[in-house]
Amino acid sequence: MHELSICRSVADIVTRHAAGRRVTRVQLRVGALRQVVPDTLIYCWELAHADRPEAGVLAGSELAVESVPAAVRCRACGAHNELAVPVLRCAACGAADVDLVSGEEFLVTSFEVATDAAEA
Numbered sequence: 001m002h003e004l005s006i007c008r009s010v011a012d013i014v015t016r017h018a019a020g021r022r023v024t025r026v027q028l029r030v031g032a033l034r035q036v037v038p039d040t041l042i043y044c045w046e047l048a049h050a051d052r053p054e055a056g057v058l059a060g061s062e063l064a065v066e067s068v069p070a071a072v073r074c075r076a077c078g079a080h081n082e083l084a085v086p087v088l089r090c091a092a093c094g095a096a097d098v099d100l101v102s103g104e105e106f107l108v109t110s111f112e113v114a115t116d117a118a119e120a
């Protein structure tokens with residue numbers, strides 16, 4: 001499953017950066033053009049680390065997914081528009097000569113660790 005492998009990658013990244021601290025919440029930013037379903041990501045999060053002891057710092061953690069709409073900047077008229085459908089075309093003038101501004105993000109923007117372990 002696409003989402004499960006994504007969750008495993010995110011779990012790897014966060015586990016590495018947590019350096020043994022217990023993680024309570026992971027914030028993810030996903031562009032609309034990535035074709036991943038936020039709800040499925042959240043569902044897969046538990047599965048992605050449950051069977052891996054090295055990812056034990058993630059036990060009980062929450063995954064929060066922020067969806068970023070696809071947006072383009074038009075080279076013909078300069079308009080900046082968000083795309084309702086994944087067709088790369090300017091909504092202001094109809095030109096297809098546009099630069100993709102957002103929609104392909106896939107970032108772990110932050111994660112929170114339990115304060116009781118922060119001093120360890």
Ligand SMILES: [Zn+2]
Pocket residue numbers: 074075076077078079090091092093094095
């Ligand atoms: Zn335009």
